[in-house]
Amino acid sequence: MNFPTTLQVALKEWDIVCRALGTGRQMILLRKGGISESIGGFEIEHRKFLLFPTFLHQNLAMLKPAEQAKMVSHSAEPDEILIQFVAEIVDILQLQSREQIDRLDKEHIWAPPLIDMRFNYKPKNPLYLLTVRAYKLASPVTLRNTPAYAGCKSWVPLENEVAIDATPVMSDAAFEDRRTEILDRLKK
Numbered sequence: 001m002n003f004p005t006t007l008q009v010a011l012k013e014w015d016i017v018c019r020a021l022g023t024g025r026q027m028i029l030l031r032k033g034g035i036s037e038s039i040g041g042f043e044i045e046h047r048k049f050l051l052f053p054t055f056l057h058q059n060l061a062m063l064k065p066a067e068q069a070k071m072v073s074h075s076a077e078p079d080e081i082l083i084q085f086v087a088e089i090v091d092i093l094q095l096q097s098r099e100q101i102d103r104l105d106k107e108h109i110w111a112p113p114l115i116d117m118r119f120n121y122k123p124k125n126p127l128y129l130l131t132v133r134a135y136k137l138a139s140p141v142t143l144r145n146t147p148a149y150a151g152c153k154s155w156v157p158l159e160n161e162v163a164i165d166a167t168p169v170m171s172d173a174a175f176e177d178r179r180t181e182i183l184d185r186l187k188k
Helices: 015-023 098-102 112-120 172-187
Strands: 006-014 028-031 048-054 080-094 128-144 155-163 166-168
Touching: 006 015, 006 080, 015 048, 015 080, 015 128, 048 155, 080 172, 098 112, 128 155, 128 172
Parallel strands: 006 048
Antiparallel strands: 006 155, 028 128, 048 080, 080 128, 128 166
8 A cells, every 4th residue: 555644635425335445345436526526527636535425315226235224324414424444546447338337237336227327417428437445544533524525526625634544455466356357347
């Protein structure tokens, strides 16, 4: 792991997806962009970041049935956010077809309606698949959830730096094996 000693930026993602990344269940993300982002959509502003769990827009119907019981729901974003994981984008791949993500069905927790929504949202903007290596912080951090963190945006600059002392959620060999398999399946 080649992280700086501190980070002050986080990527907002559903809580259940953060936990799937943090347990090694999943190592991919799909991105086009949030409502508040530039005209071109999502931009890879940071390759290393903390994972900022969000709750409000999680949707049970957008998860595979086996994953639905794991979702923690809230009627509003909580007053405090627990930051447990740090991540690094390893690959950035523009998806050309829905069939590509279908070949990766076992690699994610999303149900088909979410995949369809991601492809159909702002159809002129490309959909990117990111392979992500996740690490668990040795000392998770609880942040006060301020209005500055609100809104439909991907990147959140944090008020304070977070110390980075983390261990990978899967071994180097396991990560590389799955990464290679994912990349190979995307090429077919």
